[in-house]
Amino acid sequence: MENQANPFEQFKLNRQLLDAIADAGYTEPTPIQEQAIPLAMAGHDVLGIAQTGTGKTAAFVLPLLMKLKYAQGADPRALILAPTRELVMQIAKAAEELGSHTDLRIVALYGGVGPKAQIEALRQGVDILVTTPQRFLDLYAKGEIVLKHIKTMVLDEADKMLDMGFMPQIRRILEVIPTKRQNLLFSATFQEKVEKFSYEFLEFPM
Structure with missing residues (x-):
């Protein structure tokens, strides 16, 4: 680390x-961060494909923060879908932490509250x-x-989303959001249904 x-x-x-x-307090990028x-x-x-706890949240949050740079307009420019309220809160917290020196506005939406x-x-x-899909x-x-x-x-924890039966909601969301966009899909496992869905959702993924 002498040179950096x-x-x-x-x-x-x-x-x-x-x-x-x-x-x-992050010192070294994790493998998923280095690749993604x-x-x-x-x-x-x-x-x-990354388990929870491998630093995958920062692997997609950092590029988003970098791309958006500063607050602009009133409407969202990035959408992160996660299957559970807990995960939504966790991702939003990480985004706020990593975006703490920017003026970017992060809003978390989830059920269980009005x-x-x-x-x-x-x-x-x-x-x-x-946000959660519903x-x-x-x-x-x-x-x-x-x-x-x-x-x-x-889409974070895609396998869990499909297991929880969110496919119809995700399809509805894909129908209404702009088609010209970048897509990132994270999943702990690469089971068949995740693989099938990735063909639908991603274009020439890396």
Whole structure:
């Protein structure tokens, strides 16, 4: 490490993100980060097979933060779908931590609580939307989510989403979001249904 103060500098991240990485105490990129970050930053569709706890959240959050750079407009430019409320909260927390030196606005949507506070947050403007499929569709149906600026979509724990029966919701979401976008798919396992779905969702994935 003599020649580099921060091993994350290899990813050509900006100073705001490098400072946040240092604040968070990350020292070495994990294998999934080393592989996924450069591909995601280059604009490729990415298929990542990674267990929880391997640093995969940062593997998609850092490229997103880098791409979006600063708050802009009122409508989300990145959409992250996750199967459970816990995971949505975890991803949003990681995004806030890694984006702490930026003014990017992260909003988490999930069920189990009334939608009022979440609608308020959306109306104040959002750059990155982290959400469960059903709550997303509920608020989209109410006209609270504008999708035309979405440039990146991430599906996290795809295997769990398919196991939990979210396929119809995910298909509905794919019907309404802009087709010209970058897609990232993360899954702990690469079972047959994930593989089938990846062909539908990803274009020439790396």
